[in-house]
Amino acid sequence: MFDWLFRYANPARFMSLSGTLLPWLWGAAVLSLLAGLYMGFSAPPDYQQGRTVLILFIHVPAAIMATNVYACIVVASLFSLVNRHILADVAARTAAPLGAAFTLLALVTGSLWGRPMWGTWWEWDPRLVSTLVMFFLYLGYSALWGAIEDETKAARICAVLALVGAVNIPIIKFSVEWWNSLHQGESIMSGNLAGPFLWPWLVMQLFYMLLFVCLWLMRIRTAILERRVRNLMQASP
Amino acid sequence: MTPYFMPFWALLTRDLRLSVREGGGAALALGFFALVATLVPLGVGSDLMLLAKVGGGVLWVAAVLAALLSLDRLFQADYEDGSLDLITLSPLSLEGAAAAKITAHWLSTGLPLTLLSPVLSVLFGLSGPATLALALSLAIGTPAVSAVGAIGASLTLSLRRGGLILPLIVLPLLVPAVIFGAGMVVAVQTGLANGALGLLAAFSLAATLLSPFVAAMAVRLNLAG
Numbered sequence: 001m002f003d004w005l006f007r008y009a010n011p012a013r014f015m016s017l018s019g020t021l022l023p024w025l026w027g028a029a030v031l032s033l034l035a036g037l038y039m040g041f042s043a044p045p046d047y048q049q050g051r052t053v054l055i056l057f058i059h060v061p062a063a064i065m066a067t068n069v070y071a072c073i074v075v076a077s078l079f080s081l082v083n084r085h086i087l088a089d090v091a092a093r094t095a096a097p098l099g100a101a102f103t104l105l106a107l108v109t110g111s112l113w114g115r116p117m118w119g120t121w122w123e124w125d126p127r128l129v130s131t132l133v134m135f136f137l138y139l140g141y142s143a144l145w146g147a148i149e150d151e152t153k154a155a156r157i158c159a160v161l162a163l164v165g166a167v168n169i170p171i172i173k174f175s176v177e178w179w180n181s182l183h184q185g186e187s188i189m190s191g192n193l194a195g196p197f198l199w200p201w202l203v204m205q206l207f208y209m210l211l212f213v214c215l216w217l218m219r220i221r222t223a224i225l226e227r228r229v230r231n232l233m234q235a236s237p
Numbered sequence: 238m239t240p241y242f243m244p245f246w247a248l249l250t251r252d253l254r255l256s257v258r259e260g261g262g263a264a265l266a267l268g269f270f271a272l273v274a275t276l277v278p279l280g281v282g283s284d285l286m287l288l289a290k291v292g293g294g295v296l297w298v299a300a301v302l303a304a305l306l307s308l309d310r311l312f313q314a315d316y317e318d319g320s321l322d323l324i325t326l327s328p329l330s331l332e333g334a335a336a337a338k339i340t341a342h343w344l345s346t347g348l349p350l351t352l353l354s355p356v357l358s359v360l361f362g363l364s365g366p367a368t369l370a371l372a373l374s375l376a377i378g379t380p381a382v383s384a385v386g387a388i389g390a391s392l393t394l395s396l397r398r399g400g401l402i403l404p405l406i407v408l409p410l411l412v413p414a415v416i417f418g419a420g421m422v423v424a425v426q427t428g429l430a431n432g433a434l435g436l437l438a439a440f441s442l443a444a445t446l447l448s449p450f451v452a453a454m455a456v457r458l459n460l461a462g
Contacts (some may be wrong), residue, residue, distance in 0.1 A: 045364060107434040133409045133412055136405070136408070136409040137406075137409045137410075139405060140402070140406035140409060141406070142327065143402050143405055143406070144392065144393070144402055144406060147393070147396045147398065147402050148395070148396065153395075153458065153459070153461075156458040157392050157455060157458050157459065158412045160392060160451060160454060160458065161392055161457050164388055164410065165410070167447075168410050168413075171409075171413050171440065172409070172412045172413055174413075175413035175417060175436070175440075176412065177410060
Protein backbone atom coordinates (compact mmCIF):
# COMPACT_ATOMS: atom_id res chain seq x y z
CA MET A 1 0.00 0.00 0.00
CA PHE A 2 2.85 2.36 0.91
CA ASP A 3 5.28 1.05 -1.71
CA TRP A 4 5.32 4.30 -3.65
CA LEU A 5 6.08 6.14 -0.44
CA PHE A 6 8.81 3.76 0.70
CA ARG A 7 10.66 4.33 -2.57
CA TYR A 8 11.53 7.72 -1.06
CA ALA A 9 12.50 6.24 2.31
CA ASN A 10 15.83 5.62 0.61
CA PRO A 11 17.85 8.67 1.78
CA ALA A 12 19.56 9.12 -1.60
CA ARG A 13 16.23 9.24 -3.47
CA PHE A 14 14.78 11.49 -0.80
CA MET A 15 17.72 13.91 -1.10
CA SER A 16 17.34 14.23 -4.86
CA LEU A 17 13.55 14.60 -4.80
CA SER A 18 13.49 17.09 -1.90
CA GLY A 19 16.34 19.04 -3.49
CA THR A 20 14.29 19.49 -6.65
CA LEU A 21 11.08 20.36 -4.81
CA LEU A 22 12.45 22.78 -2.22
CA PRO A 23 13.02 25.88 -4.42
CA TRP A 24 9.47 25.58 -5.80
CA LEU A 25 7.99 25.10 -2.34
CA TRP A 26 9.92 28.10 -1.01
CA GLY A 27 8.69 30.18 -3.94
CA ALA A 28 5.09 29.15 -3.30
CA ALA A 29 5.54 29.91 0.42
CA VAL A 30 6.85 33.43 -0.23
CA LEU A 31 4.06 34.12 -2.75
CA SER A 32 1.34 32.92 -0.37
CA LEU A 33 2.87 34.98 2.45
CA LEU A 34 2.82 38.15 0.33
CA ALA A 35 -0.71 37.43 -0.92
CA GLY A 36 -1.92 36.57 2.58
CA LEU A 37 -0.43 39.70 4.12
CA TYR A 38 -1.89 41.89 1.37
CA MET A 39 -5.34 40.31 1.70
CA GLY A 40 -5.16 40.50 5.48
CA PHE A 41 -4.22 44.18 5.54
CA SER A 42 -6.88 45.06 2.96
CA ALA A 43 -9.59 43.17 4.90
CA PRO A 44 -12.14 45.52 6.50
CA PRO A 45 -11.85 46.08 10.28
CA ASP A 46 -14.10 43.71 12.22
CA TYR A 47 -17.15 45.45 13.73
CA GLN A 48 -16.19 44.24 17.19
CA GLN A 49 -12.47 43.55 17.06
CA GLY A 50 -11.36 46.45 14.86
CA ARG A 51 -7.84 46.07 13.48
CA THR A 52 -6.86 43.44 16.07
CA VAL A 53 -8.53 40.91 13.80
CA LEU A 54 -5.24 41.00 11.86
CA ILE A 55 -3.57 39.11 14.72
CA LEU A 56 -5.90 36.21 14.06
CA PHE A 57 -4.48 35.69 10.56
CA ILE A 58 -1.19 34.88 12.34
CA HIS A 59 -2.69 33.17 15.38
CA VAL A 60 -5.26 30.73 13.97
CA PRO A 61 -2.96 29.06 11.39
CA ALA A 62 -0.22 28.69 14.05
CA ALA A 63 -2.66 27.04 16.46
CA ILE A 64 -3.83 24.66 13.73
CA MET A 65 -0.22 23.82 12.85
CA ALA A 66 0.52 23.08 16.52
CA THR A 67 -1.71 20.01 16.37
CA ASN A 68 -0.97 19.16 12.71
CA VAL A 69 2.74 18.90 13.39
CA TYR A 70 2.06 16.53 16.28
CA ALA A 71 -0.01 14.39 13.90
CA CYS A 72 2.99 14.34 11.52
CA ILE A 73 5.23 13.17 14.40
CA VAL A 74 2.75 10.42 15.27
CA VAL A 75 2.64 9.14 11.68
CA ALA A 76 6.45 9.26 11.42
CA SER A 77 6.71 7.44 14.78
CA LEU A 78 4.38 4.70 13.55
CA PHE A 79 6.57 4.17 10.48
CA SER A 80 9.63 4.30 12.72
CA LEU A 81 8.30 1.52 14.98
CA VAL A 82 6.72 -0.65 12.29
CA ASN A 83 9.00 -0.24 9.29
CA ARG A 84 12.20 0.96 11.03
CA HIS A 85 13.12 3.45 8.33
CA ILE A 86 15.90 5.84 9.27
CA LEU A 87 14.10 8.59 7.40
CA ALA A 88 11.03 8.19 9.65
CA ASP A 89 13.24 8.52 12.76
CA VAL A 90 14.80 11.68 11.42
CA ALA A 91 11.44 13.09 10.32
CA ALA A 92 9.92 12.65 13.79
CA ARG A 93 12.90 14.22 15.55
CA THR A 94 13.19 17.22 13.25
CA ALA A 95 9.47 18.04 13.33
CA ALA A 96 9.33 18.44 17.13
CA PRO A 97 11.10 21.82 17.49
CA LEU A 98 8.98 23.19 14.62
CA GLY A 99 5.81 22.05 16.37
CA ALA A 100 7.00 23.62 19.62
CA ALA A 101 7.69 26.88 17.78
CA PHE A 102 4.21 26.95 16.20
CA THR A 103 2.65 26.20 19.59
CA LEU A 104 4.62 28.98 21.25
CA LEU A 105 3.69 31.37 18.42
CA ALA A 106 0.00 30.48 18.90
CA LEU A 107 0.28 31.09 22.65
CA VAL A 108 2.10 34.43 22.28
CA THR A 109 -0.12 35.83 19.51
CA GLY A 110 -3.21 34.62 21.36
CA SER A 111 -1.98 36.44 24.45
CA LEU A 112 -1.35 39.64 22.46
CA TRP A 113 -4.85 39.40 20.99
CA GLY A 114 -6.44 38.55 24.34
CA ARG A 115 -5.11 41.66 26.07
CA PRO A 116 -7.23 44.17 24.06
CA MET A 117 -10.13 41.76 23.41
CA TRP A 118 -10.63 39.87 26.65
CA GLY A 119 -8.75 42.36 28.83
CA THR A 120 -6.24 39.76 30.00
CA TRP A 121 -2.96 38.27 28.82
CA TRP A 122 -3.89 34.81 30.04
CA GLU A 123 -7.09 33.02 30.92
CA TRP A 124 -7.39 29.51 32.36
CA ASP A 125 -9.48 28.50 29.44
CA PRO A 126 -9.62 24.93 28.04
CA ARG A 127 -8.09 25.75 24.69
CA LEU A 128 -5.30 27.80 26.19
CA VAL A 129 -4.53 25.13 28.77
CA SER A 130 -4.54 22.26 26.28
CA THR A 131 -2.26 24.27 23.97
CA LEU A 132 0.09 24.94 26.89
CA VAL A 133 0.12 21.24 27.82
CA MET A 134 0.84 20.48 24.16
CA PHE A 135 3.84 22.80 24.37
CA PHE A 136 5.14 20.90 27.42
CA LEU A 137 4.64 17.60 25.59
CA TYR A 138 6.81 18.89 22.73
CA LEU A 139 9.48 19.95 25.26
CA GLY A 140 9.43 16.57 27.01
CA TYR A 141 9.62 14.76 23.68
CA SER A 142 12.59 16.82 22.51
CA ALA A 143 14.30 16.48 25.91
CA LEU A 144 14.00 12.69 25.72
CA TRP A 145 15.50 12.73 22.22
CA GLY A 146 18.41 14.78 23.44
CA ALA A 147 19.06 12.57 26.47
CA ILE A 148 19.54 9.24 24.67
CA GLU A 149 22.89 8.98 22.94
CA ASP A 150 22.24 6.03 20.63
CA GLU A 151 20.26 7.51 17.74
CA THR A 152 18.31 4.40 16.69
CA LYS A 153 17.40 3.59 20.27
CA ALA A 154 16.32 7.19 20.88
CA ALA A 155 14.10 7.04 17.80
CA ARG A 156 12.25 3.90 18.95
CA ILE A 157 11.82 5.09 22.53
CA CYS A 158 10.64 8.56 21.51
CA ALA A 159 8.23 6.94 19.04
CA VAL A 160 6.61 5.11 21.97
CA LEU A 161 6.29 8.41 23.85
CA ALA A 162 4.75 10.10 20.79
CA LEU A 163 2.16 7.32 20.48
CA VAL A 164 1.32 7.46 24.21
CA GLY A 165 0.86 11.21 23.77
CA ALA A 166 -1.38 10.61 20.75
CA VAL A 167 -3.70 8.49 22.87
CA ASN A 168 -3.62 10.92 25.75
CA ILE A 169 -3.95 14.26 23.94
CA PRO A 170 -7.68 13.84 23.17
CA ILE A 171 -8.22 12.84 26.82
CA ILE A 172 -6.26 15.88 28.04
CA LYS A 173 -8.20 18.11 25.67
CA PHE A 174 -11.49 16.63 26.81
CA SER A 175 -10.57 16.94 30.48
CA VAL A 176 -9.59 20.60 30.30
CA GLU A 177 -12.89 21.38 28.56
CA TRP A 178 -14.33 21.22 32.01
CA TRP A 179 -13.98 24.87 32.58
CA ASN A 180 -16.44 27.12 30.81
CA SER A 181 -14.83 28.26 27.63
CA LEU A 182 -14.07 31.88 26.87
CA HIS A 183 -12.37 31.03 23.62
CA GLN A 184 -14.80 31.19 20.70
CA GLY A 185 -15.87 27.92 19.15
CA GLU A 186 -15.08 26.60 15.74
CA SER A 187 -16.03 29.16 13.10
CA ILE A 188 -14.49 27.96 9.84
CA MET A 189 -16.24 24.66 9.03
CA SER A 190 -19.54 25.92 10.44
CA GLY A 191 -19.53 28.78 7.94
CA ASN A 192 -19.56 31.55 10.53
CA LEU A 193 -16.54 33.25 9.04
CA ALA A 194 -17.40 36.00 6.56
CA GLY A 195 -15.72 36.04 3.13
CA PRO A 196 -13.42 39.04 3.72
CA PHE A 197 -11.88 37.18 6.68
CA LEU A 198 -12.12 33.64 5.29
CA TRP A 199 -9.86 34.15 2.26
CA PRO A 200 -6.92 35.88 4.01
CA TRP A 201 -7.03 33.12 6.63
CA LEU A 202 -7.05 30.39 3.97
CA VAL A 203 -4.06 31.92 2.19
CA MET A 204 -2.19 32.39 5.48
CA GLN A 205 -2.96 28.78 6.42
CA LEU A 206 -1.52 27.69 3.09
CA PHE A 207 1.59 29.77 3.83
CA TYR A 208 2.04 28.16 7.26
CA MET A 209 1.71 24.68 5.79
CA LEU A 210 4.21 25.43 3.01
CA LEU A 211 6.57 27.02 5.53
CA PHE A 212 6.38 23.94 7.72
CA VAL A 213 6.98 21.57 4.81
CA CYS A 214 9.97 23.65 3.62
CA LEU A 215 11.56 23.90 7.06
CA TRP A 216 10.86 20.24 7.79
CA LEU A 217 12.43 19.07 4.51
CA MET A 218 15.45 21.30 5.13
CA ARG A 219 15.88 19.96 8.66
CA ILE A 220 15.59 16.35 7.44
CA ARG A 221 18.17 17.06 4.71
CA THR A 222 20.52 18.62 7.24
CA ALA A 223 20.14 15.63 9.57
CA ILE A 224 20.87 13.19 6.73
CA LEU A 225 23.96 15.18 5.71
CA GLU A 226 25.08 15.24 9.35
CA ARG A 227 24.81 11.45 9.48
CA ARG A 228 26.86 11.14 6.31
CA VAL A 229 29.57 13.43 7.66
CA ARG A 230 29.68 11.46 10.92
CA ASN A 231 29.90 8.14 9.08
CA LEU A 232 32.67 9.46 6.84
CA MET A 233 34.64 10.76 9.80
CA GLN A 234 34.30 7.45 11.59
CA ALA A 235 35.32 5.55 8.46
CA SER A 236 38.56 7.51 7.97
CA PRO A 237 40.14 8.41 11.31
CA MET B 238 -0.94 -20.68 43.23
CA THR B 239 -0.65 -21.14 39.50
CA PRO B 240 2.85 -21.34 38.02
CA TYR B 241 2.36 -17.98 36.34
CA PHE B 242 1.29 -16.22 39.49
CA MET B 243 4.29 -17.29 41.57
CA PRO B 244 6.95 -15.18 39.78
CA PHE B 245 4.46 -12.29 39.77
CA TRP B 246 4.05 -12.61 43.53
CA ALA B 247 7.81 -12.98 44.04
CA LEU B 248 8.55 -9.81 42.07
CA LEU B 249 5.75 -7.91 43.80
CA THR B 250 6.94 -8.80 47.31
CA ARG B 251 10.58 -8.15 46.36
CA ASP B 252 9.75 -4.65 45.12
CA LEU B 253 7.66 -3.98 48.22
CA ARG B 254 10.47 -5.10 50.52
CA LEU B 255 12.95 -2.91 48.64
CA SER B 256 10.64 0.10 48.93
CA VAL B 257 10.33 -0.06 52.73
CA ARG B 258 13.98 -0.85 53.47
CA GLU B 259 16.84 1.58 53.57
CA GLY B 260 17.07 3.72 50.43
CA GLY B 261 13.50 2.90 49.41
CA GLY B 262 11.13 5.70 48.53
CA ALA B 263 7.97 4.83 50.46
CA ALA B 264 8.61 6.86 53.61
CA LEU B 265 10.25 9.65 51.59
CA ALA B 266 7.11 10.13 49.49
CA LEU B 267 4.96 10.45 52.61
CA GLY B 268 7.35 12.99 54.14
CA PHE B 269 7.40 15.00 50.90
CA PHE B 270 3.59 14.94 50.71
CA ALA B 271 3.27 16.18 54.33
CA LEU B 272 5.91 18.88 53.82
CA VAL B 273 4.31 20.32 50.69
CA ALA B 274 0.95 20.32 52.47
CA THR B 275 2.58 22.29 55.31
CA LEU B 276 4.40 24.75 53.07
CA VAL B 277 1.39 25.80 50.97
CA PRO B 278 -0.58 27.37 53.86
CA LEU B 279 2.63 29.11 54.99
CA GLY B 280 2.93 30.57 51.50
CA VAL B 281 -0.66 31.56 50.73
CA GLY B 282 -1.75 32.52 54.26
CA SER B 283 -3.77 30.80 56.95
CA ASP B 284 -7.26 31.79 55.76
CA LEU B 285 -9.11 28.48 56.27
CA MET B 286 -11.90 29.47 53.86
CA LEU B 287 -9.36 29.97 51.09
CA LEU B 288 -7.41 26.84 52.07
CA ALA B 289 -10.56 24.72 52.02
CA LYS B 290 -11.27 26.03 48.53
CA VAL B 291 -7.86 25.12 47.11
CA GLY B 292 -7.16 22.15 49.41
CA GLY B 293 -8.39 19.40 47.10
CA GLY B 294 -6.30 20.62 44.17
CA VAL B 295 -3.18 21.35 46.23
CA LEU B 296 -3.23 17.95 47.95
CA TRP B 297 -3.75 16.22 44.61
CA VAL B 298 -0.79 18.02 43.03
CA ALA B 299 1.34 17.27 46.11
CA ALA B 300 0.36 13.59 45.97
CA VAL B 301 1.26 13.34 42.26
CA LEU B 302 4.64 14.99 42.84
CA ALA B 303 5.31 12.74 45.85
CA ALA B 304 4.49 9.63 43.81
CA LEU B 305 6.89 10.76 41.05
CA LEU B 306 9.82 10.89 43.50
CA SER B 307 10.29 7.13 43.69
CA LEU B 308 9.57 6.41 40.01
CA ASP B 309 13.20 6.46 38.93
CA ARG B 310 13.78 3.43 41.19
CA LEU B 311 11.04 1.49 39.38
CA PHE B 312 13.12 0.25 36.43
CA GLN B 313 16.35 2.26 36.55
CA ALA B 314 17.78 0.64 39.68
CA ASP B 315 17.06 -2.83 38.32
CA TYR B 316 18.60 -1.86 34.99
CA GLU B 317 21.78 -0.58 36.64
CA ASP B 318 22.43 -3.60 38.85
CA GLY B 319 21.42 -6.10 36.19
CA SER B 320 18.27 -7.43 37.89
CA LEU B 321 16.21 -6.35 34.90
CA ASP B 322 18.07 -8.82 32.67
CA LEU B 323 17.19 -11.61 35.11
CA ILE B 324 13.57 -10.46 35.24
CA THR B 325 13.34 -10.71 31.44
CA LEU B 326 14.65 -14.30 31.70
CA SER B 327 12.01 -15.32 34.27
CA PRO B 328 8.90 -17.29 33.21
CA LEU B 329 6.93 -14.09 33.83
CA SER B 330 6.41 -12.05 30.66
CA LEU B 331 7.74 -8.48 30.70
CA GLU B 332 4.13 -7.27 30.65
CA GLY B 333 3.47 -9.29 33.80
CA ALA B 334 6.66 -7.97 35.38
CA ALA B 335 5.63 -4.38 34.58
CA ALA B 336 2.19 -5.03 36.10
CA ALA B 337 3.84 -6.43 39.26
CA LYS B 338 6.14 -3.43 39.52
CA ILE B 339 3.27 -0.97 39.00
CA THR B 340 1.24 -2.74 41.68
CA ALA B 341 4.19 -2.66 44.08
CA HIS B 342 4.75 1.03 43.36
CA TRP B 343 1.10 1.80 44.05
CA LEU B 344 1.08 -0.25 47.27
CA SER B 345 4.21 1.53 48.52
CA THR B 346 3.29 5.11 47.47
CA GLY B 347 -0.29 5.58 46.20
CA LEU B 348 -1.95 3.65 49.00
CA PRO B 349 0.02 5.28 51.90
CA LEU B 350 -0.56 8.73 50.33
CA THR B 351 -4.30 7.99 50.19
CA LEU B 352 -4.32 6.88 53.82
CA LEU B 353 -2.39 9.98 54.93
CA SER B 354 -4.59 12.42 52.99
CA PRO B 355 -7.42 12.65 55.61
CA VAL B 356 -4.86 13.84 58.19
CA LEU B 357 -3.54 16.53 55.85
CA SER B 358 -7.00 17.62 54.74
CA VAL B 359 -7.59 18.67 58.37
CA LEU B 360 -4.76 21.19 57.91
CA PHE B 361 -6.69 22.64 54.96
CA GLY B 362 -10.02 22.80 56.80
CA LEU B 363 -11.77 20.42 54.41
CA SER B 364 -15.20 19.30 55.61
CA GLY B 365 -15.89 15.64 56.45
CA PRO B 366 -17.55 14.79 53.12
CA ALA B 367 -14.85 16.66 51.19
CA THR B 368 -12.14 14.72 53.06
CA LEU B 369 -13.88 11.50 52.17
CA ALA B 370 -14.13 12.57 48.53
CA LEU B 371 -10.41 13.43 48.47
CA ALA B 372 -9.42 10.05 49.93
CA LEU B 373 -11.75 8.26 47.51
CA SER B 374 -10.43 10.23 44.52
CA LEU B 375 -6.83 9.44 45.54
CA ALA B 376 -7.70 5.76 45.97
CA ILE B 377 -9.16 5.69 42.45
CA GLY B 378 -6.65 8.03 40.79
CA THR B 379 -3.24 7.09 42.23
CA PRO B 380 -3.13 3.76 40.33
CA ALA B 381 -3.19 5.89 37.17
CA VAL B 382 -0.29 7.96 38.54
CA SER B 383 1.76 4.80 39.12
CA ALA B 384 0.75 3.41 35.72
CA VAL B 385 1.51 6.53 33.65
CA GLY B 386 4.62 7.05 35.78
CA ALA B 387 5.76 3.52 34.92
CA ILE B 388 5.56 4.42 31.22
CA GLY B 389 7.83 7.41 31.85
CA ALA B 390 10.15 5.33 34.03
CA SER B 391 10.47 2.58 31.41
CA LEU B 392 11.19 5.11 28.65
CA THR B 393 13.96 6.78 30.67
CA LEU B 394 15.42 3.71 32.38
CA SER B 395 18.77 3.76 30.60
CA LEU B 396 19.38 7.50 30.98
CA ARG B 397 21.98 8.70 33.44
CA ARG B 398 19.91 11.79 34.31
CA GLY B 399 16.58 10.07 33.68
CA GLY B 400 15.14 11.34 36.95
CA LEU B 401 15.21 14.90 35.62
CA ILE B 402 13.40 14.20 32.35
CA LEU B 403 10.85 11.87 33.93
CA PRO B 404 8.59 14.60 35.43
CA LEU B 405 8.76 16.58 32.18
CA ILE B 406 7.23 13.75 30.18
CA VAL B 407 4.94 12.29 32.87
CA LEU B 408 3.30 15.41 34.32
CA PRO B 409 1.62 16.61 31.08
CA LEU B 410 0.15 13.12 30.65
CA LEU B 411 -1.29 13.25 34.18
CA VAL B 412 -3.33 16.42 33.62
CA PRO B 413 -6.64 14.48 33.44
CA ALA B 414 -5.99 12.71 36.77
CA VAL B 415 -5.38 16.01 38.58
CA ILE B 416 -8.42 17.70 37.00
CA PHE B 417 -10.86 14.87 37.69
CA GLY B 418 -9.38 14.06 41.11
CA ALA B 419 -9.64 17.63 42.36
CA GLY B 420 -12.98 17.85 40.52
CA MET B 421 -14.43 15.16 42.80
CA VAL B 422 -13.61 17.27 45.86
CA VAL B 423 -15.12 20.36 44.22
CA ALA B 424 -18.27 18.40 43.34
CA VAL B 425 -18.79 17.54 47.01
CA GLN B 426 -17.99 21.07 48.18
CA THR B 427 -20.36 22.81 45.75
CA GLY B 428 -22.99 20.08 45.72
CA LEU B 429 -23.01 20.11 41.93
CA ALA B 430 -22.61 16.74 40.22
CA ASN B 431 -19.92 16.96 37.54
CA GLY B 432 -19.20 13.36 36.58
CA ALA B 433 -15.61 13.56 37.81
CA LEU B 434 -15.86 10.22 39.63
CA GLY B 435 -16.77 8.29 36.50
CA LEU B 436 -14.19 10.05 34.32
CA LEU B 437 -11.42 9.57 36.88
CA ALA B 438 -12.29 5.88 37.15
CA ALA B 439 -12.30 5.57 33.35
CA PHE B 440 -8.91 7.28 33.02
CA SER B 441 -7.45 5.17 35.82
CA LEU B 442 -8.76 1.89 34.39
CA ALA B 443 -7.53 2.68 30.88
CA ALA B 444 -4.11 3.78 32.15
CA THR B 445 -3.57 0.73 34.39
CA LEU B 446 -4.77 -1.62 31.66
CA LEU B 447 -2.58 -0.22 28.88
CA SER B 448 0.57 0.85 30.71
CA PRO B 449 2.05 -2.65 31.38
CA PHE B 450 2.09 -3.26 27.62
CA VAL B 451 3.64 0.13 26.81
CA ALA B 452 6.17 -0.17 29.66
CA ALA B 453 7.17 -3.69 28.56
CA MET B 454 7.66 -2.46 25.00
CA ALA B 455 9.83 0.43 26.20
CA VAL B 456 11.90 -1.92 28.41
CA ARG B 457 12.49 -4.22 25.43
CA LEU B 458 13.57 -1.29 23.24
CA ASN B 459 15.93 -0.06 25.96
CA LEU B 460 17.50 -3.49 26.55
CA ALA B 461 17.87 -4.17 22.82
CA GLY B 462 20.16 -1.16 22.24
